[in-house]
Amino acid sequence: MDTVKILLIEDNLAQARLLRESLDGSTFKHFTLDHAQYLAEGIGLLAEQRFDVILLDLSLPDSHGLDSLTPLINIAPHLPIVVLTNTNDDHLALESLRRGAQDYLVKRHVNQENLARSICYAIERKQTEEELREAKMSLSNELVRAQEINEMKNTFVSMISHDFRNPLCTISLSTKLLENSRDRLTKEQQISYFQMIRTAIKDMDQLLTEILLIGKADSGRLKRDFQPIDLEYFCKNIWRSFQLQEDENHKFVLKRQGNLHQGLWDENLLKHIFNNLLGNALKYSPAGGTIGFTITEKDDRIIFQVRDEGIGIPISEQSQLFHPFYRATNVENISGTGLGLAIVQRCVDALGGDISVVSEPGKGTTFVVVLPIVHELG
Numbered sequence: 001m002d003t004v005k006i007l008l009i010e011d012n013l014a015q016a017r018l019l020r021e022s023l024d025g026s027t028f029k030h031f032t033l034d035h036a037q038y039l040a041e042g043i044g045l046l047a048e049q050r051f052d053v054i055l056l057d058l059s060l061p062d063s064h065g066l067d068s069l070t071p072l073i074n075i076a077p078h079l080p081i082v083v084l085t086n087t088n089d090d091h092l093a094l095e096s097l098r099r100g101a102q103d104y105l106v107k108r109h110v111n112q113e114n115l116a117r118s119i120c121y122a123i124e125r126k127q128t129e130e131e132l133r134e135a136k137m138s139l140s141n142e143l144v145r146a147q148e149i150n151e152m153k154n155t156f157v158s159m160i161s162h163d164f165r166n167p168l169c170t171i172s173l174s175t176k177l178l179e180n181s182r183d184r185l186t187k188e189q190q191i192s193y194f195q196m197i198r199t200a201i202k203d204m205d206q207l208l209t210e211i212l213l214i215g216k217a218d219s220g221r222l223k224r225d226f227q228p229i230d231l232e233y234f235c236k237n238i239w240r241s242f243q244l245q246e247d248e249n250h251k252f253v254l255k256r257q258g259n260l261h262q263g264l265w266d267e268n269l270l271k272h273i274f275n276n277l278l279g280n281a282l283k284y285s286p287a288g289g290t291i292g293f294t295i296t297e298k299d300d301r302i303i304f305q306v307r308d309e310g311i312g313i314p315i316s317e318q319s320q321l322f323h324p325f326y327r328a329t330n331v332e333n334i335s336g337t338g339l340g341l342a343i344v345q346r347c348v349d350a351l352g353g354d355i356s357v358v359s360e361p362g363k364g365t366t367f368v369v370v371l372p373i374v375h376e377l378g
Contacts (some may be wrong), residue, residue, distance in 0.1 A: 003120060005050065006033045009042040009068075010057040010084065013093065019055070019084075019115070028116035036333025037077040039063040039071065046076050053119050056101075058085045066092075066099055080126035082118055084110070102126055164207070167200035176201075191343065210339040214324055217346035222348055224266045226374055231302065232260035233268065235295055238274050242282060242291075249288025250267045263373040269347040276307040277367050283334060285310030289364070297373075304369040313359040321357060330361060344369075 006023070010016045016035050023031040034049070034079040036042035039060050045051075054072060058065050085092070093104035102122035105115070173194040182190065216222040239254050274293075281291045289309030296303045313321065313328050320326045320356060322345035325338040345369075348355045351371050359365035 004052045004123070005030055005032045006031055006053050006055055006119065007042060007045055007051040008035045008037060008055045009037075009060065010035065010055070011037045011060050012057070013037070013119060015057075019110075022110075022112045022115055026112055026116040028113070031116070032121070039068050043075055045071070046079075049077060051076075053123055053161060054079055054081045055119075056081055056083050058087070066096055069096065069099045069101060072258050076120055078126070078130055080122040082122050084313075102131065140141060141369060147311055164204060167203045171197050205332050207339075210277040210337065210343055213343055214346065216338060217343075217350065222346065222350050224269065226264035226266055226377055228263075229265050229267055230261050231265060232256060232295070234265070234270065235260075235274070235293070236279070238271070241294055242278050245282060247288075250282065250285065251288075251290045253290055253292045255292070255294045257295070260297055260302070263302075263375060264295075264377065265374070266351065271349055272347045273369060274304075276304075276344045277369075280340060281306050281308035281310065281365070283336070284308065284331070284365070286334070298371050302371050302373060304371070305366060306369075307364065307366040311362040312361040312365055313357070314361055315359075318357055318359060322355075351358070 006020060008016055010019070016037075020035070023033060030304060032079075034045055034051070036045055037060075039062050042054070056068060056072065056077070058068060060068060063071075069081065072079075081100065082103045083096045083101045084105050086333075088106045088109075096104050102125050103118045103252050105118055134284050173214065174196050178193055185193075196342050213222070223351055235256075236254070239252070278291070278293065285291065285308045287310070290307075291309075292305065292307040294303075294305040294307070296305075311330055314330060317328050321328070321341050324342040326342075327336060327338040345355060345359070347367055350372070353369060354369035355367065355369045357365065357367050
């Protein structure tokens with residue numbers, strides 16, 4: 001630091017002049033000094049300018065004693081403060097240090113050398129203190145993160161054990177029945193058991209795919225493959241696959257607006273996004289209602305909205321929806337792994353977009369995904 005910029009808060013003009021002259025003659029460091037006679041004036045200067053240190057008199061017209069420290073520390077917590085006073089009191093000196101001052105100087109004992117040294121030492125001590133505080137905060141954050149990871153691992157093991165056990169039990173039971181009772185089973189019963197085995201294998205394969213995708217995203221290995229596709233045609237195909245599941249309770253509505261025939265897209269990531277959002281809209285609308293899919297091109301972005309009239313999501317839980325394995329408390333007996341929205345979030349992030357949710361229990365849910373249109377690869 002070539003020049004030390006000082007804020008002096010001192011109501012005595014003669015004393016202020018002596019301090020300025022003392023610092024001007026210092027060979028220890030080059031100092032510049034701004035002077036304020038009132039605490040409020042000093043606070044105003046702090047809001048307008050950058051300083052390296054504060055010299056503070058404890059007897060001011062608008063403040064008195066150590067009470068002056070608090071507002072200064074509040075507005076400039078990283079700035080060292082050197083207290084200047086006429087009172088040679090060890091108890092007051094210790095209390096000023098406890099309250100955040102870096103040094104305590106008695107005015108009649110101040111000279112050019114010890115004043116310059118005190119200012120520079122105060123700056124160094126404050127910097128060291130801030131570095132230690134930041135290191136402590138970083139360690140604390142790392143500890144919290146480690147605890148979160150450990151908790152997530154425990155949840156992961158528990159969920160995987162549960163979600164793999166169910167299809168494995170189905171496979172085991174169906175296989176045993178086919179082995180031991182095949183002669184007594186009708187052809188239709190045999191086909192039914194084989195179908196149950198295939199479904200269980202498919203569920204396990206899907207679960208593994210979801211886990212691997214989450215792992216790749218969290219480790220920064222989720223690759224993007226941008227290709228020119230007709231977005232409207234692509235979305236229509238996904239939409240048709242869900243329309244095949246339409247029943248008398250559900251109504252499917254697709255709306256499109258703007259130019260949807262442009263841009264480069266990652267087809268695989270888009271499939272993960274829409275299959276999960278539309279699948280959830282259908283799954284969490286057991287009583288039926290309208291499921292809407294709106295696609296809008298605006299300002300070189302594509303805005304996707306997936307809306308349902310289902311069970312909704314408690315407001316207090318919406319911030320946790322995109323955490324792996326998290327499921328809202330009102331899903332009751334509706335099956336799920338809690339990975340779908342976590343996958344959606346990571347795919348949206350990989351495409352440089354944003355996702356938001358508006359929901360209320362009993363009144364349905366709307367997810368909004370905004371993705372930038374990529375015209376060429378960088």
